[in-house]
Amino acid sequence: MSEENLVSKVFLIPTVLDEHATHTIPSYILDAVKQCKAFFVENERTARRFLKSIWKEMVIDDYKWTTIHKAESGVKNQFENLVKQNVNIGIISEAGCPGVADPGQILIAVAHKNNATVIPLVGPNSILLALMASGLNGQQFQFIGYLPIDNAEKTKTIKQLESESLKKNCTQIFIETPYRNNQMLETIVKICGPETGLCVAAELTSEKEWIKTQTIKEWKKNLPDLHKKPVVFCLLG
Numbered sequence: 001m002s003e004e005n006l007v008s009k010v011f012l013i014p015t016v017l018d019e020h021a022t023h024t025i026p027s028y029i030l031d032a033v034k035q036c037k038a039f040f041v042e043n044e045r046t047a048r049r050f051l052k053s054i055w056k057e058m059v060i061d062d063y064k065w066t067t068i069h070k071a072e073s074g075v076k077n078q079f080e081n082l083v084k085q086n087v088n089i090g091i092i093s094e095a096g097c098p099g100v101a102d103p104g105q106i107l108i109a110v111a112h113k114n115n116a117t118v119i120p121l122v123g124p125n126s127i128l129l130a131l132m133a134s135g136l137n138g139q140q141f142q143f144i145g146y147l148p149i150d151n152a153e154k155t156k157t158i159k160q161l162e163s164e165s166l167k168k169n170c171t172q173i174f175i176e177t178p179y180r181n182n183q184m185l186e187t188i189v190k191i192c193g194p195e196t197g198l199c200v201a202a203e204l205t206s207e208k209e210w211i212k213t214q215t216i217k218e219w220k221k222n223l224p225d226l227h228k229k230p231v232v233f234c235l236l237g
Contacts, residue, residue, distance in 0.1 A: 008087055015092055017206070037063060134199035145175065161174070
């Protein structure tokens with residue numbers, strides 16, 4: 001047996017952004033799934049459903065399942081033990097690509113520390129899809145994640161992001177909890193300059209996908225209803 005076969009492989013398995021968008025998953029993902037004996041997932045129920053959707057014959061109970069949560073010490077220890085046993089492992093996010101705005105990154109670090117082979121796989125990622133479709137600067141950009149919940153702090157952060165964007169010609173990418181999307185959009189158009197560009201990318205890869213880039217001045221004329229929709233915001237001062 002070659003030395004390569006004695007090393008654990010950790011597959012970073014992308015999942016769908018919309019449960020009906022299995023067509024966005026490349027066929028070679030199934031080949032990777034079939035090599036795994038254990039899965040560390042952000043949400044076990046949706047991960048199982050996703051894998052059954054691309055591999056109907058999969059026997060769910062034949063595999064070890066661990067929920068990542070925030071990759072606390074117990075989860076990291078379980079993961080590390082499997083790596084040391086040379087078990088092939090799949091990491092699956094709740095949506096999109098593991099390790100990107102996702103707790104899976106902590107386990108990936110453990111994999112590297114233990115000399116496992118880390119294999120990232122191609123699949124849908126809402127951050128990159130939004131940036132691609134925005135028409136804003138794709139050469140310089142940063143992902144901020146969630147902005148502060150407190151209105152005063154949120155306003156301060158948005159002003160800082162716009163100022164930094166103007167200074168560096170950098171696209172700022174961020175997200176919000178779906179039920180607060182409308183308030184987020186209202187805050188952005190209230191405090192940002194009229195010529196600042198804003199892309200709203202909603203329900204990516206679904207049949208209801210909607211992507212629009214306009215200046216703040218144009219957005220003020222007609223604000224869409226984004227309530228409870230998965231949205232990525234891209235802003236360029």
